[in-house]
Ligand SMILES: Nc1ncnc2[nH]cnc12
């Protein structure tokens with residue numbers, strides 16, 4: 001008797017490379033559609049007619065031109081539920097692009113300055129993070145950033161105000177307009193954060209010089225550098241970063257949109273990998289810069305010709321650089337997923 005030939009099985013959709021996202025501003029995940037929905041719900045008038053007009057405004061000449069729009073659009077975020085919805089939408093998108101662990105930045109001063117209490121922000125984000133593993137399969141940490149173009153006193157007051165919420169906060173970071181606001185301005189608040197047992201990271205070398213990267217390490221005692229692009233201008237610093245295995249959280253599509261590099265083809269990621277730097281790939285503000293973290297991986301693969309081994313190294317770095325030190329079995333599971341990942345010959 002003839003056995004029927006099995007039908008050819010449809011090729012399973014290739015699964016995205018498992019990765020951690022370590023450089024992600026939750027406010028930078030505010031998509032135009034959600035911004036308009038929240039504006040309607042909260043009675044906030046936006047200076048754009050519709051999502052199309054808003055998207056058309058996403059043409060930036062530098063970091064400051066982006067920050068002006070970014071802080072302006074935050075006006076729609078008012079209630080704890082708004083922050084929950086924002087974070088939940090990010091986690092769903094991130095999970096679909098292979099994110100297994102996310103260390104999420106937020107900017108408390110950008111909200112408290114508008115009269116939104118810190119507790120509203122932290123509790124709102126926390127509600128989404130609490131159910132993230134169950135709902136999206138993504139473990140999370142929260143990192144509170146100080147705005148470096150605000151005063152050191154304001155940063156200290158923010159840390160003080162965060163005391164009741166420290167069980168939800170893993171670390172502190174430093175972001176916003178870099179040039180003219182060197183890391184040393186925040187020595188005291190970083191010392192206080194360290195004394196509270198908080199982990200420390202800082203943006204440095206995005207638009208600012210390599211000297212800011214050195215200062216972030218020497219004065220603030222940071223464990224990771226966010227961006228760190230301009231470290232490449234200082235060979236001695238590069239040797240130090242390689243020797244000490246200091247992770248750099250790169251954001252390639254952000255660097256193109258904010259004109260830190262001319263084109264993606266000019267991005268120093270391949271030279272940074274070749275130099276032995278511990279680099280990771282992240283999305284920064286994905287709603288504004290044309291893609292989430294998987295899109296950043298796809299773009300560097302396509303444009304910079306990264307090999308499967310290099311992509312796997314980036315993913316491995318992301319878990320090794322993460323603040324999963326309090327859960328080594330989980331980190332080991334994630335790393336095993338990376339090693340087992342099949343690129344389908346791509
Ligand atoms: N790329 C970036 N640099 C500095 N501060 C930021 N805040 C949000 N995105 C930022």
Ligand SMILES: [Zn+2]
Nearest residue numbers: 175203226284
């Ligand atoms: Zn950033």
